[in-house]
């Protein structure tokens with residue numbers, strides 16, 4: 739890889755993002771790259787507040803949730819020591835499990851997506867991913883994985899919501915395809931097959947830059 743990259747992994751809950759993010763991180767490290775694996779919502783102050791809402795312990799209006807994610811994302815980018823900009827400056831390839839397309843899709847399912855895109859403009863102006871990888875899974879498969887593997891279910895993890903979010907991802911990618919680098923992998927496949935497809939995409943990304 740000529741330059742350290744910023745890679746965002748996107749997809750509905752249960753799509754296999756975290757599994758794949760960890761896998762890519764290991765493979766890149768094995769090739770000698772310094773890798774920083776991170777996620778949203780973060781484990782910083784605003785991210786923790788968001789988790790209490792996602793877990794159903796506190797209620798908040800959808801617009802408030804969307805705004806909290808904007809603030810958490812700016813913390814994620816700009817934090818002095820652990821921020822993405824700092825990690826990139828230190829030579830790390832940064833892989834984030836979710837970034838602003840998650841906001842467009844999840845909040846776009848409950849309000850005007852253009853408002854969500856506008857409210858994330860500052861983050862997008864500061865730092866766009868070199869590549870957004872969409873792990874494309876059917877909501878039915880995702881819901882089965884969630885129900886089989888989790889003790890707690892979060893507020894957005896219902897079949898109807900995941901269907902709506904999936905549709906919003908497609909809309910957001912269509913809206914922003916001229917200004918963003920977006921690639922999809924079939925997440926319905928086995929973890930190994932998804933991983934191979936993803937690795938191939940990343941190799942191309944590395945060679946082309």
Ligand SMILES: Nc1ncnc2c1ncn2[C@@H]1O[C@H](COP(=O)(O)OP(=O)(O)OP(=O)(O)O)[C@@H](O)[C@H]1O
Pocket residue numbers: 749750751752753754755756757758883884887925926927928929930932
């Ligand atoms: N391709 C796959 N096929 C079958 N099971 C998978 C696959 N990928 C991941 N899983 C399993 O499905 C569950 C969800 O995977 P994972 O946590 O990676 O998804 P996620 O998209 O990060 O989910 P969430 O957004 O809800 O945190 C895990 O138990 C994982 O082991």
Ligand SMILES: Cc1cn([C@H]2C[C@H](O)[C@@H](COP(=O)(O)O)O2)c(=O)[nH]c1=O
Pocket residue numbers: 751778779792807836837838840841842844845892894895
């Ligand atoms: C970044 C981001 C996330 N969300 C939602 C999507 C998921 O339901 C949760 C995060 O859970 P995960 O298991 O850690 O993936 O948060 C959102 O609504 N808006 C966002 O911007």
